[in-house]
Amino acid sequence: MSPKKKRFSLARVPAEVGVGLDERFQGATLLRRAFNKVFPNHWSFLLGEIALYSFITLLLTGTFLALFFDPSMTEVVYDGSYTPLRGIEMSQAFNTSLHLSFDVRGGLFMRQMHHWAALLFLASIVVHMFRIFFTGAFRKPRETNWLIGVLLFWLAFFEGFAGYGLPDDALSGTGLRIATGIVLSIPVIGSWTYLSLFGSEFPGTEIVPRLYIVHVFLIPVLLLGLIALHLAIMVKQKHTQVQVPRATDHNVVGYRMVPNFAFKTTGFFLLIFGVIALMGGLLQINPIWLFGPYKGEVVSAASQPDWYVMFLDGSTRLMPDWDLTIGPYTLPAMFWPTVVLPGVLTMLAVFYPQIDRRIYKDTEAHHIAQRPRDAAIRTSLGMMAISFWLVLTISGANDVVADKFDISLNAMTWAGRVGLLIVPPIAYWVTYRICLGLQQHDREVLAHGVETGIIKRLPDGRFIEVHQPLADGHLEYTGAPVPKKMNRIGALGPAIRGFFFPIEKEAPPPPAVTPVSPADAPRTLEEAPPKR
C-alpha cells in the first residue's frame, strides 16, 4: 500500500498507538510481563486489598470534607439549620462540622462514609496482619514489609485519632483531654511536650489546626509513600502462596494479572466502596449534634473511643494507681499503660521476625504460607497476643458491659485485671493443644487413610471402621492440606451446597473411583476436586 493511498482505519488505531508508544518508551516487554504476572489465589490474600481500597475511599471522601471544614477555634454562635443547637456558642470547627452535616447537600453521607471507611481501614489492617502473622508470611525475605506494615498500622492509628479530634465535639475534646494526661505522664519532658503541642494550657486554640494539617497532609503523605513502598516490595518479592498442587518455594501458581486478577480486584474495590456507601447512609456514626460542642466540664457515661483505641483505654482503666514518687518527682501510673505498653507491644511486633527465627532456628527464605497448625508455638503466641488485646478492648468498654449486663463496675475492672494475667496463658495452652491435635489428625489420615463411615465386623466379633488409605506406600507429612472426607478424594459425589436445604441439584456420580496406585498417589491426593 503506497503512502498516498493510506486511509484512516479505526481498527488500526490501537496497534498504531501501541507501536508509536513503544518507539518512544520501549514498554512492550514490560507491559506484557505486567499483564502476565501471576497472582496466587486465596481468600485471605484479599484482606490487604480491603485496607488499600478503604484508604482510597478515605482519600475521596476526605477531600470532599476538607472543602467545607474549617479547623478554627474561633468562638462563633451557631445559626444553622439544626434548631436545637441554635444560639449556642461553639468553635468554628464544630460549627463547620455541623454545617457539613446539615447544610451541605450530601455532607452527612460523606462524613459518615469517611468515618466508617476509617474504621474499616484499621480493621482490615489488623486482620491482614493476623493472616501475615499466622501463615509466617513475615519470614525472610519479607521482614521489611512486615516492618512497614507495623508502621502503617500506627500511622493509621494516629491518623484516625487526629481525625477523631477535629470536629471539636464533646467526645473528640474528651479524647484530646485524655491525650494531654498521657503526654503529661512522660517523665521529665511531659509538661514541656504537652504545652509545646497544645501551645498553651488545654485546650487552647492551636491543637485543632495542628491536628488538621497532621490529618490531611502529614500522615496521609507518609501513608501514601509507605503504601507505595509496601506494594512495590510485594510486587518485587511476589506474593506468598498456600500449598496448592505444583506450588513450591521457587514458583508462583495462580492466575494472570489480566484478565482474572484485574477483574476480581476491580469487582472487589467496587464492592468495598459500595458497602462503605451503604454503611455511610444507613448506619449512623458519630452524631456530633447529639454530643454538642466540647466543654471542659461536660462528659457522659459510655464515652468510648473508636474501636482501635479501645485497647489503650482498657489498659488505662485496668492500671492500678501506682504513681511512683522519686524524690521531689512523680512518675505517674498513667505512663505504663499508655506509653510503655504500646511501646513494648510495637517493639515485639517489629522484632517478631527475628524472634521467630530464633524459635524455629530457621534463617531460610520462605514463600509458601504455612498452615497455622504447623507452627504451633507461633500460632499460640499469636492467640496469646490476641486474647491479651481482647481483654483490654473489652475492658475499654467495661462500663457499658457492666451497665448492660447489670454487673458491678468494680467487678468488671477486677475481672479485667485478673483476666489480663490469666487469659493469655490459657489461650496459649489451648491453641497449642489444638494445633498439635490438628497435626495429629493429619498424620493419622496420612498413615491410615480417610474414615469411610463403614463399620465392619470381624470374624472374632470385633467392630472396626474401614479406612480408605490415600496411598499404598508411606506419605510424608508436608504441611499441605490433607483430605478428611471421602468426597474430597473423589470417592463420592461432591458435597451438596446449602444450609439445611440443598441449593443445587445432586451431581451425577463420578465416572469411576480410580484405585489409588502408589506411583501417582500424591498427585491424585492433592488434585482432588475441592469441595464446592
Added chain:
Amino acid sequence: MSSEHHHASVGADSTFEVDDPRNTQFDLVHEGLRRDGMEIAHYTPAFPPGRKSRAEKRIERSIAFLFVLSGLLAFGFVVAYIWWPWEYEVGAVASKFYNPILAVTLGGSLVTIALAVLVWAKKLLPHEVVVQDRHDGPSSYDEQRLTGATIMNVVDETGIKRRPLIKAAILLPAGGLGIAAVAPLVGALIKNPQDGHPLLKTGWNPENNDGQRVRLTRDDGTPIRPEEVSVGGQMTAFPGIPGGATNRWADSPTLLIHLRQDDADKLRASIAASESAQAAGRDVPLPVVAGMWENFVAYSKICTHAGCPASLYEQQTNRLLCPCHQSQFMITDQAKPVFGPAHRKLPMLPLDLEDGFLVARSDFLEPIGPSYWERPAEISEQEATS
C-alpha cells in the same frame, strides 16, 4: 539487572518464528509467557466456542441485568441527590430519608456493578492455572562482586580515605545542618511550663479578677448564693471572671456540693484527722485544705488521673465517678480516690462567703489535673492568691 540474568535461560527461542502464518494469537501468548518464565499448567475456557449453551446465555443475561441495574441505581442516585428534599427541618419526614436513599442508590449501584464484574470473572473468564518462576534468592555471585566493586570504586574515586581532613571537616556541617533542620520546629513550638506556671494556676486565682476573690458562678455567669443549692445537691461552678465558663478556663470547672449534715461532719472529721496527723509528722496526702464553708465543699472537676471531668455524682454513696476510666472519689473523705487508676484526691477549692455569695478564698492549693514529673505537691497560699 538480576532479572536479566535469570531470564538468560528462557530467552528467545530460535525455533519459534513470531511471523509464522500458522501461529494463532494464543500461540503468541504462549511464547510470551514462556519468555517471561511462565507456563500455563491448566487452561479451560469457561464455555466452548461456537453456539452458546443455555447456561452460558443465562449467565450472560444475569451479568447484563446487573450492569443495567447498577446503571439505573447510579442515575437514581443522581436524581435523588438533586431533587429529593434534603434540608433539615424539625419534624420533616422526607428529608430523613435523604441519606438512606443516597446509600441505597449509590451503594446499591456500586455493589451491583461489583457483582457483575465478579460474576463475569468467575463464570465467563477461562479457568487457568499458570506457574511462574519466582526468581527468588539473591543476585548471582558475579553480579554482587561487580556491583560491590563499583561502589567501593566510587569511594576510592572521592578519595575520602586518603583525605582525613575533609572527612573530619564534613562532620561539622553534617551535625550543624542536622540540628538546624529541627531547630526551627522545636524552637517555634516549645513552651516552658515554668513560664507563668500555667499548670499551677486556674481561673480561681485572684490575679484574674483584679486581686479580688473570685466568685463561684453558673455557666451563664450569675453568682451562686448558698441557699440556691439544696441539701445533698450539687452544681458545677465556674470562676466569676470574663469567659470563666468557656474552654479558655477548661482547668477551672469545680463541683460545688451542699453536704447533708452527717456527711459534712464526716468530712470535717476527716480533715481534722489529717491535720492532727500532719502536725504529728505522719505521712498524709498533702495538702490538707480546710476549705469548707458551713456544709459546702467544692472539688476540682478535673480528674487527677487523665483530666476528664470527674463529675458523675452518686448521691447515695457520696462518691464522684469519672466516666472515662472509672476512678471513684469519696466526697466525705476529702475526695480521696477509693477505686480505679487515679492516685490523688481531687483538689479542694477553699470556700468563703462574701456579700451573700460564695467565693473562692484562693486558687487551688495543689495543681489540678493529671500528675506529671515535676508536679509540686502543694501550692503556697501566697502563690494561690496572687
